[in-house]
Amino acid sequence: xxxxxxxTHPEKEVQFNLQDINVHFxxxxxxxxxxxxxxxxxxxALIGANGSGKSTLLRVLHGLITSTRVKATGRLTGTIKTMxxxxxxxxxxxxxxxxxxxxxxxxLAAWLNGQSWQAGKKQAMNELKRVGLLDLSQRPANTxxxxxxxxxxxxxxxxxxxxxxxxxxxxxxxxxxxxxEVEGLMQDFAEQDSGLTLIFASHNLGQVKRLATHVAYxxxxxxxxFLPVAEFFDExxxxxxxxxxxxxxxxxxx
Amino acid sequence: MxxxxxxxxxxxxxxxxxxVQLWSIVARSLWVSAWASLLASVLGVVFGAWLAxxxxxxxxxxxxxxxxxxxxxxVVVGLLVYLLLSRSGPLGELGWLFSVKAMVLAQTILVLPVxxxxxxxxxxxxxxxxxxxxxxxxxxxxxxxxxxxxDERIAVLMVLIAAFGRAIAEVGTVMxxxxxxxxxxxxxxxxxxxxxxxxxxxxxxxxxIMLMAVVLLLNTVLAGLRWLIARQGGQS
Numbered sequence: 001x002x003x004x005x006x007x008t009h010p011e012k013e014v015q016f017n018l019q020d021i022n023v024h025f026x027x028x029x030x031x032x033x034x035x036x037x038x039x040x041x042x043x044x045a046l047i048g049a050n051g052s053g054k055s056t057l058l059r060v061l062h063g064l065i066t067s068t069r070v071k072a073t074g075r076l077t078g079t080i081k082t083m084x085x086x087x088x089x090x091x092x093x094x095x096x097x098x099x100x101x102x103x104x105x106x107x108l109a110a111w112l113n114g115q116s117w118q119a120g121k122k123q124a125m126n127e128l129k130r131v132g133l134l135d136l137s138q139r140p141a142n143t144x145x146x147x148x149x150x151x152x153x154x155x156x157x158x159x160x161x162x163x164x165x166x167x168x169x170x171x172x173x174x175x176x177x178x179x180x181e182v183e184g185l186m187q188d189f190a191e192q193d194s195g196l197t198l199i200f201a202s203h204n205l206g207q208v209k210r211l212a213t214h215v216a217y218x219x220x221x222x223x224x225x226f227l228p229v230a231e232f233f234d235e236x237x238x239x240x241x242x243x244x245x246x247x248x249x250x251x252x253x254x
Numbered sequence: 255m256x257x258x259x260x261x262x263x264x265x266x267x268x269x270x271x272x273x274v275q276l277w278s279i280v281a282r283s284l285w286v287s288a289w290a291s292l293l294a295s296v297l298g299v300v301f302g303a304w305l306a307x308x309x310x311x312x313x314x315x316x317x318x319x320x321x322x323x324x325x326x327x328x329v330v331v332g333l334l335v336y337l338l339l340s341r342s343g344p345l346g347e348l349g350w351l352f353s354v355k356a357m358v359l360a361q362t363i364l365v366l367p368v369x370x371x372x373x374x375x376x377x378x379x380x381x382x383x384x385x386x387x388x389x390x391x392x393x394x395x396x397x398x399x400x401x402x403x404x405d406e407r408i409a410v411l412m413v414l415i416a417a418f419g420r421a422i423a424e425v426g427t428v429m430x431x432x433x434x435x436x437x438x439x440x441x442x443x444x445x446x447x448x449x450x451x452x453x454x455x456x457x458x459x460x461x462x463i464m465l466m467a468v469v470l471l472l473n474t475v476l477a478g479l480r481w482l483i484a485r486q487g488g489q490s
Contacts, residue, residue: 140486
């Protein structure tokens, strides 16, 4: 279990500490004995084939799957310790836009986080400016392109001023241009706030190399490798830690 | 064929006649069913949406009963409300029996399961698809359900049209609790039943055609509303 043992960060505060996490969906087990420490400010990429448990792990971190949830949404055992003061936001593969204007979509997120509607609206305008969508603020949000909708989702996430951003394949099935735009935003977010912890699932290894500081490789709900990004992409090192991860990588690089 | 063409001409003659008594029946029909649908819609949407996002022991049983109530016979509802409102019944003191209020109450009970069951299914499906995104934004459970209602407002409107359709078309409850009293509790469907039993089939069918014309007009207005919503909110 050397591969799955958490990297220790003596100098950094621990944002998430997961111990013996198991998740079941009915009879199917989606996560097996996950032990993982994520330090504040880390940018962790989760990679692995479809169905390897990346999305489930992200949902566990984000608190969407908890020990009290009924079987329809997954049953969780184990302990999750989260650093006090953690404020999370999550971006999904296909962001859902409520049938209202772009501005109202973002304002609603601010309002749900305790701001007054007026103050939220002001902040929403600022965030829309930041993601380059101020011109479209009055448009119905669901008429926007997928890339634009993901940018709205960024604005919606950032009005809540998160210090942890969880992203579930945010650029999947996007055209190259939208992909670049969204990736640029991820970079921008990470750079503007060095304390921001970024956790994202991705199939795009180039993106992982560009954005991540650490990489976790998952297979059948288990973490088989958890390494700093440079070591992960070092073939000899990775082969030593996990041959399966190395095979996956090769398959991907072919 | 003859009786159909005769009915059609009777229907047109009725509409053209500007008969005050007839129009008062039409107005009463609309009034009763509109109020019943409105009450059932408010209650049904709120409880249906709540049911869609809540988890509790015995929920499966509640859903089973609710879905069974979709087939609730109108006369049975009429009978139950009759028993409730009859002089010796628990609500007898209200003195509502054979009144428009009793008809509204009975139709509300008849239509409520339709609204609740359909809204429950609609919102539950919506929540499965995107509930966690709203949860992630920090929306509490019931508010999340109401956001789904807002999002699915075109489908919700269809449910409400179906509910109104069930209310205005039924004859069993209004007959039992209203008593079909001329000028007081007589509505379109009870008049049709009465004319049929009297043997005046063209008049009965004419009234039926008129009822459909009224509903058609109403649905045209609602279709316009739907079109407006769709244009405003963008279809997805």
